[in-house]
Amino acid sequence: MTLASFGPINSSARQEQTHPLTWRLRADGEPVWLDEYRQKNGYAAARKALLEMAQADIVQQVKDSGLKGRGGAGFPTGVKWGLMPADDSITTRYLLCNADEMEPNTWKDRMLMEQLPHQLIEGMLISARALKTYRGYIFLRGEYVDAARNLNRAIDEAKAAGLLGKNILGTGFDFELFVHTGAGRYICGEETALINSLEGRRANPRAKPPFPAAAGVWGKPTCVNNVETLNNVPAIVLNGVDWYKSLARPGSEDMGTKLMGFSGKVKTPGIWEVPFGISARELFEDFAGGMRDGYTLKCWQPGGAGTGFLLPEHLEASMYAGGIGKVGTRMGTGLALAVDTSINMVSLLRNMEEFFARESCGWCTPCRDGLPWNVKILRALEKGQGEPGDIELLEHLVRSCGPGKTFCAHAPGAVEPLGSAIKYFRAEFEAGLA
């Protein structure tokens, strides 16, 4: 048993030109503080953005780069930025960093915040300049105590160096940044629930429209971006769109690199910065080393609890939104999970659905009532006490909790793995009928 500081992530070679997110990591896994960050070309992008670029050009560059959100939904970042009002008389605007990383099997933002806190601050500083926001909040889950400590220390360093606060780099631009820590509940990661939580309310999602860009925190224009998304911004600004577009594998519709991972009973579970468009098989075999001796791959999930299960044959799929979409699910957070043949799918789904039911905020009926119903049926099936019609009832619930039936994506995310598990492993569910 080990006290789990994140530690060194892996020993693969990392270069500035090919690994923009991770090349600054230290071999010992310790945080990179301001002096070292600057030695590694840190804040050069912020200098360029603030001193040499017009605000609209920064937005355009991010738009042209094709950067998409890295929190799981994959919405184009430039489009989201473009929704912020053009009217300069609206001076109160906010930039929120979604650091409420709680998606099961996702631990990439934690690594970035613990070890490269300044890279996030630099990404936020550039984004704030582009979006004309005078204040930013990093909404961090309460359990990430090391990340909170490191971010706060890095913010103090940046303030002392004139990189946050008033008149940054002598440009007259002001930007204040705060760490806001949460108090639990998975739903806080949902963009509009996060805004409610930041305002000191229950974390129920809000109806859209209006979108946060029109009316977000305290009714003001607000942009919410994920930690990894914001970590991409400095390198795009510094190295340009052509360079960024050259990073992904040919054929990938998503641009740049992505922190991807594999866990479960694989030989070397971990996170790696890889180009979009690599095959899942490369990730599974070359990076994670395949299954541990004595274990056989049964199925896998591409990116978090809310994505569907796929079979071993689907490892040929390319890891980008469209590539995973072709085999029937979503890429999600890109941190994959291997399920081995010793695992019973009914029991695994019971575990997952207990989580989703517990974490429903209770706002929408299909989610509040449907998810516990799933749990009840799965518990019965697990004990071999399922009743005739139970599997059809689960399938009905999968449809009734699907996209468009609720305010947010919690219920659709909860039933996506369930629907795929029934599709591929129906016999295991049937075995639970009394």
Add this chain to the structure above:
Amino acid sequence: MSPTELIQTDRFVLSETERSAIEHEMHHYEDPRAASIEALKIVQKARGWVPDGAIPAIADILGIPGSDVEGVATFYSQIFRSPVGRHIIRVCDSMTCYIGGHETLLESVQNALGIGLGQTTADGRFTLLPVCCLGNCDKAPALMIDEDTFGNATPEGMAALLEQYP
């Protein structure tokens, strides 16, 4: 904390330290309401939990209804509205930890302490809770005791680990 100390007195007063910490937090936001979760955490840090009297006291400082503060206090899973043990054990129950042996681990902790999830040991030492993915998926199963996160946890290792939290 002995059981008698947990009995609430009629008059609840925030300490000067708590009050000034809450007032300091308020200045980070446009609207004092935004400090409500942090205010509850400040009281909880000082007292281990949030007693009934703290709700109207916080509401008064923030200038919002007590029912709103209670609504927030009862929504968030890391705010405790009843007394808890000196140490909080949070066991990660993500599917990754499930595959890594979470249920055997949880069972060993429950047997060692004689309590179930959501319960506190009779001596007031430990409270056992489930928690969403702790972000230790390469070191599953994971758990957290107070502010320390542990990975690659084993049932055999739990007795020695718990000893470190008197």
